[in-house]
Amino acid sequence: MKPFVYNSNPARIIFGTGTINHLPDEVKRLGIHRPLVLSTPEQSSHAAQIESLLKADGIEVAGQFNKATMHTPLDVTLEAMKFVTELNVDGLVAVGGGSTIGLGKAIALRTDLPQIVLPTTYAGSEMTPIIGQTENGVKTTQVTAKVLPEVVIYDVDFTYSLPVGLSATSGINAIAHSIEGLYAQNGNPVISLMAEEGIRALAKALPIIVENPIDKEARSDALYGAWLCGTVLGLVGMSVHHKLCHVLGGTFNLPHAETHTIVLPHALSYNAPNIPDVMKRIANALGQEDAIEGLNILLTKLKVKRALKDFGMEETGIDKAADLAVKNPYWNPRPLDRNGLREVIRRAWAGEPAMANIE
Structure with a gap:
């Protein structure tokens, strides 16, 4: 056996069917009081479902931002940052694939806000400390633990809508x-x-x-x-x-x-x-x-x-x-x-x- 070094990234994983119902408890566990729900335009219905679930549990949702875009363009991130500041957001709930997860990471990179992610695709970005951002047609990446989500909720039910x-x-x-x-x-x-x-x-x-x-x-x-x-x-x-x-x-x-x-x-x-x-x-x-x-x-x-x-x-x-x-x-x-x-x-x-x- 060759010598090796193994490190694991910190994360809380909740996997199964109907696991979306754990979300309110996870929001509270992280001490989040005004989460911002992130999605793409196509995932707005999922974002609305999440907002309703949180509000039903007495959690004050700051709002939704549904403009997440492929390759995490800088202008979209800066627009989302205005929402974060103006709405006094203290945590992020991202539902979707790599575009939404990337936006959540870009915000966390700038704010250190805690993230909860509900993946709806198989891209896997939710498990990585990697963030890619695009500016003027050039995509760059960096690796930093600051962008790792604190909680990932895998709900199989959320993948049935994936074409x-x-x-x-x-x-x-x-x-x-x-x-x-x-x-x-x-x-x-x-x-x-x-x-x-x-x-x-x-x-x-x-x-x-x-x-x-x-x-x-x-x-x-x-x-x-x-x-x-x-x-x-x-x-x-x-x-x-x-x-x-x-x-x-x-x-x-x-x-x-x-x-x-x-x-x-x-x-x-x-x-x-x-x-x-x-x-x-x-x-x-x-x-x-x-x-x-x-x-x-x-x-x-x-x-x-x-x-x-x-x-x-x-x-x-x-x-x-x-x-x-x-x-x-x-x-x-x-x-x-x-x-x-x-x-x-x-x-x-x-x-x-x-x-x-x-x-």
């Missing part, structure tokens, strides 16, 4: 966290166990959800897998896959989960020659003989789009993305080569099948 297509891409986004966790520079045996279990749970559940979105066991398994994968991401450093997705998403305003879904098999193909043992573990978790082929089979079952051009990225952006990908690089098991990364991006742009490896 089939987004369930699939959000789940693959989660799998990407665990795949990078398996070859992370600061990985360890505990993280690897969580990563493999997370991949296995999602790979089993997602095809069932695509065929039957209200399958209770599949929805529960997928949320469980997402929690594991998010936990993995929160404990390890990111590598080339996440670097590419941050560049592509922030620069070309591409949808987060869909970008991760498209890039994942190609980024893994780039690293494959340097991580043979990890490739075997991924293949095993996917229930296949080969990791790349396993991902191709899974993505086919999920009926997801495979090309960045389908989401509006122009071919002229390939070289710009390759240039940005080698700036301020993350650690990676294979050295970052511009030509190799350009080929990864080109294949992802064109929607070509992932190769066994990219030279």
